[in-house]
Amino acid sequence: MIDSIRGCSLLTLNDMSCAAITEVLDTAESFVEVNRRAIKKVPALKGRVVASLFFEESTRTRLSFEAAAKRLSADVLSLAVASSSMKKGESLRDTIATIEALGIDAVVMRHKSSGAAAQVEGFVPNVRVINAGDGQHQHPTQGLLDAFTVRQVLAERLGVIGSETGSSLFEGLNVLIVGDIRHSRVARSDVAAYVALGASVRVAAPGTLLPVDIDAWPVSVVEDFDEAIEWADVVGLLRLQHERGTGSFVPSLGEFTFTHGLTWERARRLKSGALIMHPGPMNRGVEVDSRVADLDAAIINRQVENGVPIRMAVLYLCIVGAAKGEVQ
Amino acid sequence: MGDSVSEDRERPTPERVLTFAARSQLLSADDVMRALRRMGHEIVERNHDPESISVVGLQTGGVGFANRIAQILFEITGSQISLGVLDVSFYRDDLSSNPAPPSALTRIDHDLTDRTVIVVDDVLFTGRTVRAALNALSDWGRPAAVELAVMVDRGHREFPIRPDFVGKNLPTARDEAIVANLDGVWIGSKEAR
Numbered sequence: 131m132i133d134s135i136r137g138c139s140l141l142t143l144n145d146m147s148c149a150a151i152t153e154v155l156d157t158a159e160s161f162v163e164v165n166r167r168a169i170k171k172v173p174a175l176k177g178r179v180v181a182s183l184f185f186e187e188s189t190r191t192r193l194s195f196e197a198a199a200k201r202l203s204a205d206v207l208s209l210a211v212a213s214s215s216m217k218k219g220e221s222l223r224d225t226i227a228t229i230e231a232l233g234i235d236a237v238v239m240r241h242k243s244s245g246a247a248a249q250v251e252g253f254v255p256n257v258r259v260i261n262a263g264d265g266q267h268q269h270p271t272q273g274l275l276d277a278f279t280v281r282q283v284l285a286e287r288l289g290v291i292g293s294e295t296g297s298s299l300f301e302g303l304n305v306l307i308v309g310d311i312r313h314s315r316v317a318r319s320d321v322a323a324y325v326a327l328g329a330s331v332r333v334a335a336p337g338t339l340l341p342v343d344i345d346a347w348p349v350s351v352v353e354d355f356d357e358a359i360e361w362a363d364v365v366g367l368l369r370l371q372h373e374r375g376t377g378s379f380v381p382s383l384g385e386f387t388f389t390h391g392l393t394w395e396r397a398r399r400l401k402s403g404a405l406i407m408h409p410g411p412m413n414r415g416v417e418v419d420s421r422v423a424d425l426d427a428a429i430i431n432r433q434v435e436n437g438v439p440i441r442m443a444v445l446y447l448c449i450v451g452a453a454k455g456e457v458q
Numbered sequence: 459m460g461d462s463v464s465e466d467r468e469r470p471t472p473e474r475v476l477t478f479a480a481r482s483q484l485l486s487a488d489d490v491m492r493a494l495r496r497m498g499h500e501i502v503e504r505n506h507d508p509e510s511i512s513v514v515g516l517q518t519g520g521v522g523f524a525n526r527i528a529q530i531l532f533e534i535t536g537s538q539i540s541l542g543v544l545d546v547s548f549y550r551d552d553l554s555s556n557p558a559p560p561s562a563l564t565r566i567d568h569d570l571t572d573r574t575v576i577v578v579d580d581v582l583f584t585g586r587t588v589r590a591a592l593n594a595l596s597d598w599g600r601p602a603a604v605e606l607a608v609m610v611d612r613g614h615r616e617f618p619i620r621p622d623f624v625g626k627n628l629p630t631a632r633d634e635a636i637v638a639n640l641d642g643v644w645i646g647s648k649e650a651r
Contacts, residue, residue, distance in 0.1 A: 159563065160547075160562070160563060160564065163563060163564050164548075164564075167598070168569075168598070169597040171597070172548035172549060172597075173548065173549055174547075174549075174553060291563065293563070446548075
């Protein structure tokens with residue numbers, strides 16, 4: 131169990147304790163305030179260098195990581211992979227060695243292969259590696275920001291600030307994750323975060339879209355989405371990932387929507403106050419009805435908004451903690 | 459609480475928990491209250507327009523004092539005083555060598571441009587916290603003036619910073635520790651547990 135990400139790389143949320151996750155969420159709460167200021171910048175990471183390496187396309191994650199690093203006053207180097215020497219056949223290892231030689235403090239990395247971030251961490255022991263999504267494995271900051279958003283919304287309803295509640299709002303909270311669990315790194319990180327915080331998590335998916343090792347997950351599998359919908363306090367939808375070949379795992383998109391899409395009819399059967407989440411980008415009309423995505427219960431824009439403070443918290447804890455660890 | 463110091467006061471830092479072992483109490487709760495009242499009068503004496511005063515307490519030790527000072531200023535002048543709290547952790551110059559304290563919240567909901575900002579803290583020591591606070595405040599506008607009020611000035615400055623309003627001047631040794639809150643002021647030592 132990891133009790134704090136201070137001074138560490140962030141590769142996965144598996145093995146994170148409730149305390150480690152709560153620390154990130156509480157730190158992010160301070161950064162929410164920074165993002166509301168007229169001058170949205172603090173000098174916490176002045177003089178530090180963060181490199182962003184996105185070997186796979188991304189809008190939200192990349193932009194919010196770079197905005198986060200800049201709001202902490204770090205310098206950001208971003209490698210446009212498509213126009214880098216990797217096109218000439220340079221290996222990942224050599225690319226990383228180059229980056230290390232430039233004296234950077236942290237690498238934010240997305241890659242299509244599971245485990246790529248962990249491999250890079252092995253190459254560069256002195257650089258903090260922050261996984262921004264590796265294949266079908268993990269997307270830790272997404273899991274953290276989903277948990278943060280849920281806590282923030284529930285705390286607001288009670289009229290308190292999330293950091294005053296610790297993890298108490300997750301006790302007895304029912305989270306239902308629906309859709310392409312098999313290919314989803316978001317699902318893996320979400321499950322780890324929610325379970326560590328004390329929520330009970332169920333997953334619903336067509337049999338073909340469940341991972342083969344689902345028995346080892348700390349979740350229960352729901353055969354029938356319709357049955358579970360009234361149980362859920364939070365419904366986490368997932369994107370059907372065409373680029374990972376999901377299309378061949380379901381007979382047709384229409385059938386997927388029929389059995390596991392959050393349609394208007396299903397949304398009406400949700401508990402009052404239930405939250406609808408989606409990590410984006412959405413396939414409107416496939417995993418979620420377009421009208422449902424625009425309901426007040428759908429806190430999808432809040433998730434995007436919270437991307438910056440959560441990533442500020444992760445960068446801050448991983449990088450600032452680093453020097454501290456060396457002093458000790 | 460009150461005047462008793464039977465229990466050790468804890469000031470946890472993220473790295474190691476240091477316990478404050480009190481040696482003697484220097485000010486009682488009444489003494490602290492009297493000092494705050496005097497400081498309140500000094501603040502009003504120096505600043506004629508209470509409408510332009512913003513009191514900003516530094517997290518976490520200065521917040522209680524700031525609330526009380528704002529209340530005293532209200533009693534003296536009859537005008538509502540703008541109050542804010544500021545956490546300077548992200549502005550510290552010793553982030554890398556000093557443990558980053560657990561993040562407390564900042565809440566300053568008004569523009570500080572052209573206002574007289576009274577920064578309030580519990581103990582003035584090296585001056586590094588105040589330096590960080592000055593940097594932080596500039597992100598909320600350009601105050602007309604910044605004044606510093608502290609309950610205890612214990613010396614050992616590392617920056618050219620001096621307080622405008624002081625509850626108690628207290629010459630100390632560097633390795634001593636001071637705890638100041640609305641219940642009183644104690645001197646003692648910090649012991650790693």
